[in-house]
Amino acid sequence: MINFNTMGxxxxxxxxxxLPIHEIVIAREMHVSQRSREAILDGMKQNWTVMQASIERxxxxxxxxxxxxxxxxxxQLFASRENGYLGPQALAAAAYAVGISEVNAVMGRIVAxxxxxxxxxxxxxxxxxxxxxxxxxxxxIKALFTAAGIGMVVDQNASIAGAxxxxxxxxxxxxxxxxxxxVELAGGTPSMxxxxxxxxxxxxxxxxxxxxxxxxxxxxxxxxxxxxxxxxLAADMTxxxxxxxxxxxxxxxxxxxxxxxxxxxxxxxSEGGLATTPTAKAVERRIYxxx
Numbered sequence: 001m002i003n004f005n006t007m008g009x010x011x012x013x014x015x016x017x018x019l020p021i022h023e024i025v026i027a028r029e030m031h032v033s034q035r036s037r038e039a040i041l042d043g044m045k046q047n048w049t050v051m052q053a054s055i056e057r058x059x060x061x062x063x064x065x066x067x068x069x070x071x072x073x074x075x076q077l078f079a080s081r082e083n084g085y086l087g088p089q090a091l092a093a094a095a096y097a098v099g100i101s102e103v104n105a106v107m108g109r110i111v112a113x114x115x116x117x118x119x120x121x122x123x124x125x126x127x128x129x130x131x132x133x134x135x136x137x138x139x140x141i142k143a144l145f146t147a148a149g150i151g152m153v154v155d156q157n158a159s160i161a162g163a164x165x166x167x168x169x170x171x172x173x174x175x176x177x178x179x180x181x182x183v184e185l186a187g188g189t190p191s192m193x194x195x196x197x198x199x200x201x202x203x204x205x206x207x208x209x210x211x212x213x214x215x216x217x218x219x220x221x222x223x224x225x226x227x228x229x230x231x232x233l234a235a236d237m238t239x240x241x242x243x244x245x246x247x248x249x250x251x252x253x254x255x256x257x258x259x260x261x262x263x264x265x266x267x268x269x270s271e272g273g274l275a276t277t278p279t280a281k282a283v284e285r286r287i288y289x290x291x
Contacts, residue, residue: 002027007153007194007248014190021180021190022142025149044141044148047111051100051123054110058099058120065105067287069217074099077225089132090232094225096124101221114151114160117167117209117216118174120224122147125178125231129185139185146184147177150197157249158256162209163268165259171223172204172255175231182235192238198248200234205251206258208266210273213284219274 002024004010014021029040059078064071078095081088097120104110110119126140126147151160154173159165179200180193188196204227212218244251265272274280284291 002031004028004149004153005156007150007197007252010149010153011190011194020142020146020184021149021193022145022184025145025152026142028149029145041141044144045137047113048123048137048141048144050109050111051113052127054100054103054108054119055096055123055127057108058101058103059095061099061102061106063106065102065215065217067213067215067217067283069212069215069283070102070105070221072102073222074102086229089128090229092131093124093128093228093232096127097121097224097228098221100124101216101224105215105217105221113147114155114173114177115162115170117162117220118170118224118227120221121171121174121228121231122178122181124224124228125182126185128228128232129182133185135185143181143185146193147181150177150180150193154201154252154255157252159259161268165255166207166262166267167209167220167223168201168204168207168255169259170209171227172201172207174224175204175227175234176201178228178231179234179238182232183238186235186239188239194248195244196234196238198244198246198251199237199242200231201248201255202244202246202251203230203234205255206262208262208273209268210266210275211268211270212275212280213287214270214275215287218280218283 013024058074062072074095081091084091100120113122159169160173162170176197179196183193183196
């Protein structure tokens, strides 16, 4: 039976069998679900199809959410991608991530990856990588299994829920998933995948979940855009040879302990942080006038 509970175990399996991480994750899914490899790949292909459609809708979207808090920012950022400091690739990726989150805010179809609040990060990173490196959909779909394996490990050893671990558990996990997948797409080794995940997650440790008016819009939508750029930097650092001093499983353990230490007010209750600023409270009164 192929099973893993930590990134160390996942990496060791991949290295022992001389396989990329995605193959270990696929093999585990075949065993657990008792489905064929073809069926499992087809399921992920369907996810990727939805992800692409949400990106393409997002960068054209002018529709605002019911609250009026979000909508149109992705289109605006994408249109100005050639003029920014970060360069067109990073700005396009950020626009994709914001766009998917805006689609989510208007009740459009997205893939929770790993959650709805962090749905833009992994797809945006892989879509941008496909464009930049002219990758096939087949290759990207396999990288999604690498991302999924990372998400599974975090879920087992920490949390992917903002209500339990703060936004570090959502956007932090998604950034780690994206960074690892990007490294594999670039030909990185399994240990490099783990390193990119460590670099990405540890720089989002402590990120609180403080949604204004209890909606997954502010600051969630724009956080997706920032987090995908952070994931890309973690991948680039890893590919340049930079190593995380703290190993990935220790970073995940730290995330778990930090999440437990966060007060309830900073874990998706909208009772602290940005959600309690004067402007946020005014927004809340406008949206819920009878509350």
